[in-house]
Amino acid sequence: MTKRWKVGLVGTGYWSDKHLKAWSRIEGVEIAALCNRSRDKLEARAAEFGVPENRLYGTIEEMLEDADIDIVDIVTGPETHVEFVTKAAAAGKHIMCQKPFAPTLEDAERMVAAARDAGVRLMVTENWRWLMPFQLIKRTLDEGTIGKVKAARYIHTDYYTPRFAPSVAIPQPFFRDMPKLLFYEMGVHWFDTWRFLFGTPKRLYAETTTISPHIAGEDSGVVVLGYDDFYGFLDMSWATRQKLDRPLGDAVQPVHLEQMAIDGENGTIKMYTDGRITIVHRDGTEERTIAESTHLDHEESHFRLQSHFVECLETGAAFQTSGEDNLVTLRMTFGTYESAAEHRAILIEGAGGERDEA
Numbered sequence: 001m002t003k004r005w006k007v008g009l010v011g012t013g014y015w016s017d018k019h020l021k022a023w024s025r026i027e028g029v030e031i032a033a034l035c036n037r038s039r040d041k042l043e044a045r046a047a048e049f050g051v052p053e054n055r056l057y058g059t060i061e062e063m064l065e066d067a068d069i070d071i072v073d074i075v076t077g078p079e080t081h082v083e084f085v086t087k088a089a090a091a092g093k094h095i096m097c098q099k100p101f102a103p104t105l106e107d108a109e110r111m112v113a114a115a116r117d118a119g120v121r122l123m124v125t126e127n128w129r130w131l132m133p134f135q136l137i138k139r140t141l142d143e144g145t146i147g148k149v150k151a152a153r154y155i156h157t158d159y160y161t162p163r164f165a166p167s168v169a170i171p172q173p174f175f176r177d178m179p180k181l182l183f184y185e186m187g188v189h190w191f192d193t194w195r196f197l198f199g200t201p202k203r204l205y206a207e208t209t210t211i212s213p214h215i216a217g218e219d220s221g222v223v224v225l226g227y228d229d230f231y232g233f234l235d236m237s238w239a240t241r242q243k244l245d246r247p248l249g250d251a252v253q254p255v256h257l258e259q260m261a262i263d264g265e266n267g268t269i270k271m272y273t274d275g276r277i278t279i280v281h282r283d284g285t286e287e288r289t290i291a292e293s294t295h296l297d298h299e300e301s302h303f304r305l306q307s308h309f310v311e312c313l314e315t316g317a318a319f320q321t322s323g324e325d326n327l328v329t330l331r332m333t334f335g336t337y338e339s340a341a342e343h344r345a346i347l348i349e350g351a352g353g354e355r356d357e358a
Contacts, residue, residue, distance in 0.1 A: 005310060006032035008069035008093075010060055010084055011076035012045040013038075014171060015098070019075055019125075020049050022302040026310055033067035035060055060084055064091040071096065071313075075125075077174075078103050085111040089118040096309055098125045100188045100333070101326045108330050112323040122323035123309050128189035129196040129320070130301035130308075133271055133294040137260065138197055140290065145279060146264030152198060152232035154190065155259040157243040157273075161212035161219040163252045170252050181217030182238055183208065183336045190234055191332040192321060194225070197262075198232065200328055201225035203347050206339040211239035223336055226345075243273055256296060 007023050009016060012034055023029050031049055035057040036042040042056050057063035064072075064087060072088040074081060074097045081102055088095050095115060101124045102108035115122035128134065141149070164176055175181060183206075194201075208221030220237035243257045260271040268280040270287075275294040280287045312319050319325070328350045335346035 003028070003070075005029045005071055005313065006067075006069045007071045007073055008033035008035065008063050008067050009073040009075060010035040010063070011074065011080075011098075012036040012041045013075070016045060016075045017048070018127075018299055018302045019073055019306070020045065021299055022306040023073070024049060025303055026307055029306075029310060032069050033057060033063050035063045060087055064088065064093070070094060073125075074098055082107045082110055085122065086114040089114040089120050089122070092118065092120060094121040094313060096123050096125055096306070097323070099192075099326075100184055101323065101330060105327065105330050105334055108323070108327055112327065115323060121313060121319070123312075123319040124321045124323060124326040124329075125305065126189065126192040126321040126326070126329070127298065127301040127305050129193045130304040132297045132300065133258075133260075133275060133277060133291075134193050134197065135304075136277055136291055136294060137262070137269060137271065140269055140277075140279070141197060141262070145267065146262065146269055147266035148229075149198065149262060149264050150230050151263045152194075152230070153259075153261045154194065154232070154234045154236075155243075156186070156190065156234070156236040157240050157257045157259075158238045158255055159241050159244060159248065160238040160252070160254055161215050162239050163248075164212060164214035166214065168252050171254075176215050178215075178217045180337060181215060182219050182236060183221060183223070184217070184333060186236070187333050187336060188326075188329055190236065192326070192329045194232070194234070195329065195332075196320070199227075200350060201227050201232070201332075201348055203345045204332060204335055204339060205345045206336040208336070208340040211237075218340075221336070221340065223339075245273060258296070 005028060007029060023031050031051055033055045034042055034046055034051050037058060046056055072093045072095050074084050078100045081097055085095055085097055164170055203226045204223055206221060206223045208218040210218050212219050219239045223234045225232045257273040259273055262269040266282045270278045277291040277294060278287050278289050331348055339346045
C-alpha cells in the first residue's frame with residue numbers, strides 16, 4: 001500500500017454493514033467518517049464499527065467540508081445519487097456508488113461527466129459478478145473448458161413479492177411502491193454479471209408481468225439476448241413457487257435461488273440451485289462436479305469488490321464496473337422496459353455483437 005485510504009460512507013441503513021465489514025478488513029483502509037440523516041441509524045453503525053462521534057455527519061455537505069477523507073462510499077437510493085456523486089466529485093473525492101446507479105440514463109451520464117471533469121475515479125458497486133459461483137464460472141469459461149459458447153440460460157426464482165401484504169414487515173418496504181422493480185432493482189446485477197461472463201449482447205427482447213397484488217412494479221419476466229454467434233435468455237421471477245427447496249417460514253425474507261446452463265461446443269457448465277457447479281461432457285455421458293457447493297456470499301463479494309476498488313486506485317488500472325461501463329448495463333436495464341412496453345427488440349448501444357473471448 002502506498003497510502004492509507006480514508007473512507008467516508010453515506011447511508012448507514014440496510015446494506016451498509018456489508019460495505020463497512022469489507023472496508024474494515026482491507027489493509028490500508030480506514031473508516032474515517034459516516035453520514036446519515038437518521039441519527040439513530042448513524043450512531044448504531046458508528047458503535048458497531050468504532051467510528052467516534054466527532055466523525056458523524058447529518059449531511060454530505062458537512063462531511064465533505066469537515067472530514068479528512070479520500071473516498072466517498074454512497075450506499076443510498078438511486079434518487080440521491082446525482083446530488084451526492086456530483087458533490088463528492090466537486091470536492092475531489094474518489095467515489096464508489098451503490099446500484100442501481102441512476103433512475104435515468106441521462107442522470108448516469110451526468111455523474112460520469114462530473115467525475116471525469118473533476119479528475120476523480122468513479123465505480124458502481126456491482127457485487128453480483130463478485131459472488132463465488134460467478135467467479136468460478138468466469139474462470140471456467142476463460143480456461144476454454146467448454147469451447148465456444150453457443151447458448152446460455154440464466155434462471156432466478158423466489159416466492160417473495162406475493163408475501164408483501166401491507167401488514168407484513170419486509171426488509172425493504174419501498175419495494176412495494178417502485179414503478180420499476182425486478183429488472184431495475186435486481187436487473188442491473190444480472191445484466192452486469194451477464195456482461196462479465198459473456199460480453200455485451202447486440203439486442204434484447206423482453207416480456208414482463210406483475211403477479212403480486214401488493215406491488216406497483218413488475219415481479220416476473222423473460223429477456224432474450226442476441227449476439228452474432230449465440231443467444232441467451234434470463235427467466236427471472238420473485239413470484240414463482242417452481243424451485244422452492246425449503247420452508248419459507250413466517251418472516252418475509254428473500255430466498256434467491258439461481259440456476260445457469262451454458263452450452264459450449266465441447267460441453268455444458270451447469271449451476272444448480274444448491275450451488276453445485278458441474279461440467280457435462282460434450283457427448284452427454286459424463287457430468288463432472290467442479291464445485292460441490294457455492295453460495296451467494298454477499299459479504300465476501302463486497303470484500304472482493306472493494307479490494308478491487310482500492311487496488312485500482314493504487315495502480316491506476318480500470319475499474320471492472322466504472323461509471324462509464326455501467327452506462328451499457330443501464331441501457332440494457334431501461335431497454336428491457338422499453339422492449340416490454342413496445343413489444344419490439346432493442347439494440348444495445350456499445351455492444352460488440354460477439355462474445356468477448358478471454
